[in-house]
Amino acid sequence: MKLLESFRIRARSALRARFPSPPGLVPRPPRVDLRLDDFDGPENVPPSTLDIDGWQEQVVAFVQWAGPMPARIIAHASHRDLADLVRFCHRLEMVTTVRTGPAGLDNRRAEELLDRGMAICELVVDALDAEAEEAARALVHARHSRAGQLSVHLHVRGHGQPSEELRTRARALGIDRVLGSPPWVGPDGLPGERRSSGHCPVASRRVLLLPDGAVVACPFKGGAATTFPPDLADHRAAVRACDRACAHPETA
Numbered sequence: 001m002k003l004l005e006s007f008r009i010r011a012r013s014a015l016r017a018r019f020p021s022p023p024g025l026v027p028r029p030p031r032v033d034l035r036l037d038d039f040d041g042p043e044n045v046p047p048s049t050l051d052i053d054g055w056q057e058q059v060v061a062f063v064q065w066a067g068p069m070p071a072r073i074i075a076h077a078s079h080r081d082l083a084d085l086v087r088f089c090h091r092l093e094m095v096t097t098v099r100t101g102p103a104g105l106d107n108r109r110a111e112e113l114l115d116r117g118m119a120i121c122e123l124v125v126d127a128l129d130a131e132a133e134e135a136a137r138a139l140v141h142a143r144h145s146r147a148g149q150l151s152v153h154l155h156v157r158g159h160g161q162p163s164e165e166l167r168t169r170a171r172a173l174g175i176d177r178v179l180g181s182p183p184w185v186g187p188d189g190l191p192g193e194r195r196s197s198g199h200c201p202v203a204s205r206r207v208l209l210l211p212d213g214a215v216v217a218c219p220f221k222g223g224a225a226t227t228f229p230p231d232l233a234d235h236r237a238a239v240r241a242c243d244r245a246c247a248h249p250e251t252a
Contacts, residue, residue, distance in 0.1 A: 028066040029217075031206040032094075034059070036075035036082065039101060040124050042184045042191075042219050048211035052081040056088050058209050063092055065228040066207075072097040072122075077135075078104035083116050090117025097122060099155075102135030110135075110142035114150055124155045124181055128166055133173060140174035155181040182247040191220045192246035200245070203236040218242070 034055065038045040050058065059071075071094040075082045082098070089096045097120040098113055105123070113121070121139050125132040136152065143150040154175045156162045161180045162170075170178045186193045203217040207230065210216065214224040216235060221242065223235030 029069075029205060029207045031070045031072065032059075032062055032066075033072045033074060033206055033208045034085065034089075035208060035210055036073065036079050036085070037211060039074055039076045039079075040099065040181075041074070044219065046210055046212040046214065050211055050213055052084050054213065055081060055085050058213065059085075059089060059092065059094075061228040062207070062209070063094075068093045070095040070097065072099055074099040076103065077101060077109055083112050086113055086118050087116035095119050099124060101125065102131045105135040105138055107138045107141055110138040111146060114142045114146050114148045118150065120151045120153060122153045122155050123175075124157065126157050128154070128156070128169055136170070136173045136175055143174075151176045153177040153179060155179050157181045157183065159183065184246075184248060190244060192244045192248070195243050195245040199240045200242050202246070203232070203239040207232075218246075220244075 035041060035045065036055070037048060071089045073082065073085055073089070073096065075098075077100045082100075086096050086098060096117055098118045099122040101124050110121075123132070123135055123139065128136075132154075136154065139150065139152045142148065143152070152175050154162075154170050154177070156166065156178065158180060159182060162178050167178045182192070185191055200218070206217060208216050208219065210219075210224070213226060215226065215228070215230040215232070216224045217232065218235070218239045221235055221238040223232060223238060225231050225235070
């Protein structure tokens with residue numbers, strides 16, 4: 001039943017991403033991101049004011065408003081609340097991704113996160129060095145030792161796409177996907193790069209819960225909400241009018 005429910009939630013998420021809410025209704029996003037700390041974040045990540053109880057209250061309020069949907073939890077692997085929040089989201093039937101780095105991601109931690117309900121791990125690295133390889137091996141080992149359904153994605157920071165040599169090394173380690181992870185800001189010091197056409201879609205694709213309890217879609221725009229359902233009308237308008245194109249996975 002858990003697997004069938006996971007498919008149902010993923011399908012509903014895809015429909016919400018493709019067919020946004022009609023005008024006049026508060027849009028319910030297809031995904032929620034929970035940023036626990038400053039891991040792989042822009043320089044403006046606010047200090048954390050939420051403990052595990054506060055995070056759980058945020059998630060419950062979100063689910064009561066929008067229903068269960070895929071969740072991505074962004075944090076250092078050593079964050080004290082990471083495993084408990086993975087378990088909490090999993091129990092609410094939310095397909096849970098963990099976006100983290102290799103530091104502290106050993107066999108014990110990988111098995112703990114998988115046991116708690118992690119379905120996907122986005123391992124963010126600067127290069128596939130010894131530390132990154134050990135973390136990847138820990139994730140693959142956890143998948144085999146627990147006979148779990150874990151998908152391992154390697155996100156390599158940088159401006160270009162990962163080389164074929166790196167992809168081959170990653171596949172040999174048992175990694176399922178290799179993607180580039182563009183920097184938060186471009187050479188001009190502004191988010192992403194200048195947009196040549198269209199509008200930013202992030203406001204209709206996810207809601208981001210920040211570690212101080214604020215609710216946004218884009219971490220660079222003002223107009224954050226603090227309650228559910230979130231009043232993000234001004235925020236969404238600012239996102240839509242933005243002339244920057246961000247390719248970061250969190251804002252895609």
